[in-house]
Amino acid sequence: MxxxxxxASLYDVIERRRDVRAEFTGEPLPDDQxxxxxxxxxxxxxxxxxxxxxxxxxxxPATRRRFxxxxxxxxxxxxxxxxxxxxETFGKIKIEGILESSLxxxxxxxxxxxxxxxxxxxxxADAGLYSTCLAIQNLWLAATAEGLGVGWVSFYRxxxxxxxxxxxxxxxxxxxxxxxxVSGLQDTPDLERHRWRSRRPLAEAIHEGxxxxxxx
Amino acid sequence: MxxxxxxASLYDVIERRRDVRAEFTGEPLPDDQxxxxxxxxxxxxxxxxxxxxxxxxxxxPATRRRFxxxxxxxxxxxxxxxxxxxxETFGKIKIEGILESSLxxxxxxxxxxxxxxxxxxxxxADAGLYSTCLAIQNLWLAATAEGLGVGWVSFYRxxxxxxxxxxxxxxxxxxxxxxxxVSGLQDTPDLERHRWRSRRPLAEAIHEGxxxxxxx
Numbered sequence: 001m002x003x004x005x006x007x008a009s010l011y012d013v014i015e016r017r018r019d020v021r022a023e024f025t026g027e028p029l030p031d032d033q034x035x036x037x038x039x040x041x042x043x044x045x046x047x048x049x050x051x052x053x054x055x056x057x058x059x060x061p062a063t064r065r066r067f068x069x070x071x072x073x074x075x076x077x078x079x080x081x082x083x084x085x086x087x088e089t090f091g092k093i094k095i096e097g098i099l100e101s102s103l104x105x106x107x108x109x110x111x112x113x114x115x116x117x118x119x120x121x122x123x124x125a126d127a128g129l130y131s132t133c134l135a136i137q138n139l140w141l142a143a144t145a146e147g148l149g150v151g152w153v154s155f156y157r158x159x160x161x162x163x164x165x166x167x168x169x170x171x172x173x174x175x176x177x178x179x180x181x182v183s184g185l186q187d188t189p190d191l192e193r194h195r196w197r198s199r200r201p202l203a204e205a206i207h208e209g210x211x212x213x214x215x216x
Numbered sequence: 217m218x219x220x221x222x223x224a225s226l227y228d229v230i231e232r233r234r235d236v237r238a239e240f241t242g243e244p245l246p247d248d249q250x251x252x253x254x255x256x257x258x259x260x261x262x263x264x265x266x267x268x269x270x271x272x273x274x275x276x277p278a279t280r281r282r283f284x285x286x287x288x289x290x291x292x293x294x295x296x297x298x299x300x301x302x303x304e305t306f307g308k309i310k311i312e313g314i315l316e317s318s319l320x321x322x323x324x325x326x327x328x329x330x331x332x333x334x335x336x337x338x339x340x341a342d343a344g345l346y347s348t349c350l351a352i353q354n355l356w357l358a359a360t361a362e363g364l365g366v367g368w369v370s371f372y373r374x375x376x377x378x379x380x381x382x383x384x385x386x387x388x389x390x391x392x393x394x395x396x397x398v399s400g401l402q403d404t405p406d407l408e409r410h411r412w413r414s415r416r417p418l419a420e421a422i423h424e425g426x427x428x429x430x431x432x
Contacts, residue, residue, distance in 0.1 A: 010361040011256065013226050014354055019261050035418075040227065042418045044353070045235050047370060049407035051416045056423045063425070078338045086333060095336070108427065114413060117302060120311070120370040122294045126345065127370050130390065133349030134356075137260070138230055141357070145226040154263060154336040154343050166426040174346065191265035197330060200267045202251075202258045207272045209279070210382040211324065 013145045016185055020149035023182040024100040033146050034103070037179075040142035041107075046131035047121050050114030053135045053174075056165050058104035067156070067164060067176065068098040074155040093194050096153045101180035106165060107136055109172045132174050139177070149182035229361045232401055236365035239398040240316040249362050250319070253395075256358035257323075262347035263337050266330030269351045269390075272381050274320035283372070283380060283392065284314040290371040309410050312369045317396035322381060323352055325388045348390050355393070365398035 038055055046052060058064060075095055082090055098104065109132040121127045136152075143150045153176040161173040191197050206215040254271055262268060274280060291311055298306055314320065325348040337343045352368075359366045369392040377389040407413050422431040 010226050010229050010357055011252070014256050014259050014358070017259075017261070036227070038422060039418055040230050042416075042421055043230050043233075045233070045356070045368065045405075049405060049413040049415075051421070054421050054423060054427065056425070056427055058425060060425060074339050078333070078335070081333055081338065090335065093335070117294070117297055119294070119306065119309070119407065119412060122297065122371075123290050123373055124370050129342065129345070130349045130352075133346045134353040136346075137350040137353035138357075140261070140350075141226055141354075142230070152261065154340050155338075157339050166428050168427065171427070189261075189265060191335065196335060197265040199265075200258075202255055205258055205267070205270050206254060207270060209272070209274065209276060211270065211272055211384065211387070212382050 013141050017141060017144040018149070018185045018189060020151040020178065020182055020185065021094040021097045021190060023149055023184060023186070024097045024178065024180045025183055026100055026102055027181040028102050029148070029180060033148070037139050037142040037146060037148070041135040041139035044131065044135035044138045046134070047127040048114055048119035050118050050128055050131065052110050052113040052128045053132045054108045054110065056106040056108065058106060058165070059102070061099070063164065064098050064104055067104070068096065070160050071096055071098065071153060071155045074157070078155065089194060089196055093190065093196060095155055097151050097178045098153060101149070101151065101178035103179045105139070105177040105179050106161060106173055107132060107175045107177065108167055109174050110170070112170060129174070136175055136177070143179060144185070149180060149185065151178040153178060229357050233356060233360040234365070234401045234405060236367040236394065236398055236401065237310040237313045237406060239365055239400060239402070240313045240394065240396045241399055242316055242318055243397040244318050245364070245396060249364070253355050253358040253362060253364070257351040257355035260347065260351035260354045262350070263343040264330055264335035266334050266344055266347065268326050268329040268344045269348045270324045270326065272322040272324065274322060274381070275318070277315070279380065280314050280320055283320070284312070286376050287312055287314065287369060287371045290373070294371065305410060305412055309406065309412060311371055313367050313394045314369060317365070317367065317394035319395045321355070321393040321395050322377065322389055323348060323391045323393065324383055325390050326386070328386060345390070352391055352393070359395060360401070365396060365401065367394040368392070369394060
């Protein structure tokens with residue numbers, strides 16, 4: 001586990017960033033810190049400068065509990081699809097820190113923002129979705145630089161979150177991020193430590209000139 | 217225009233990052249620098265640790281020229297959808313630096329990577345797509361920290377890129393990133409400078425407890 005270094009360099013932050021489940025301490029987040037990480041998200045690039053993201057802060061314990069129960073149900077759905085070693089390995093893995101973290105940040109995507117003619121989106125309908133994810137990564141890295149932890153929960157149905165947080169049906173919830181103070185960050189990602197899946201060598205991901213041509 | 221500061225802190229990099237079109241100098245990229253920014257991308261979080269991204273390096277000028285011609289056609293398609301002030305404003309905006317930058321990095325997404333049971337994706341089919349975007353933002357920020365420029369081109373049809381780079385039809389190209397050395401980075405995003413669209417105040421993007429409740 002490593003300690004926080006708020007003004008650390010970019011590469012250092014990228015390396016230390018973890019998807020946090022078990023390390024939240026539950027202490028409240030100072031407002032200035034929260035505004036800095038949301039500000040970092042808001043500075044992300046977006047297709048046609050559409051800035052199609054929104055951030056819904058969920059502090060209310062009862063709301064978080066309802067979400068946590070929904071996630072537990074979806075965890076069971078996934079567990080039921082597994083057998084043998086996969087089922088056993090998954091059984092040990094904690095998938096969320098919804099109640100332990102002090103805050104949920106739901107990031108949503110509004111396809112109508114900046115429309116109807118969004119510059120750079122006529123040929124790729126998902127481009128606005130991509131922009132929203134870039135904002136999420138900015139938030140995640142900023143939180144890491146601040147010494148905070150972030151955990152992305154994705155065991156949920158979008159319709160459930162729309163109803164829970166009164167999100168219009170035209171707007172998609174993209175992520176529930178558990179955000180909070182942490183005791184530290186793991187050196188190795190949870191899914192590697194628990195042998196769910198190992199790291200792919202970088203060289204395998206690089207291709208030269210065409211998809212079928214490996215790195216020279 | 218601001219100068220490069222390779223070991224700058226995260227917030228500084230997030231603020232300086234720009235979507236570059238006109239500032240590429242065309243000089244070749246040192247291999248160690250390229251590997252560092254790809255390594256940063258490869259350290260992104262991914263659903264179920266699936267690491268579903270790939271990076272196709274496109275240096276060949278003839279291939280880049282073919283892509284540039286396709287993009288010019290799609291630019292015309294978008295321009296034809298505009299009228300009045302929008303058409304006039306768009307006419308002044310440069311949308312790509314495909315030939316001026318020394319390298320194209322195409323980032324693709326493989327939905328079959330780590331399957332069939334990808335942890336965290338059973339309820340949200342797009343979750344792997346989101347992971348790929350997080351990798352793109354890591355790359356973009358790392359390039360900015362290195363003093364390089366990145367420009368995301370999205371005026372293209374996915375099928376065209378699949379054919380151009382021999383990408384299997386099951387794998388989606390998510391971005392063509394122009395990457396290269398730059399004379400500097402603009403202080404203000406191009407689409408703001410050219411009055412295509414202005415910045416949304418951060419406070420408007422923050423909601424408290426539900427989507428319909430503004431920031432308190």
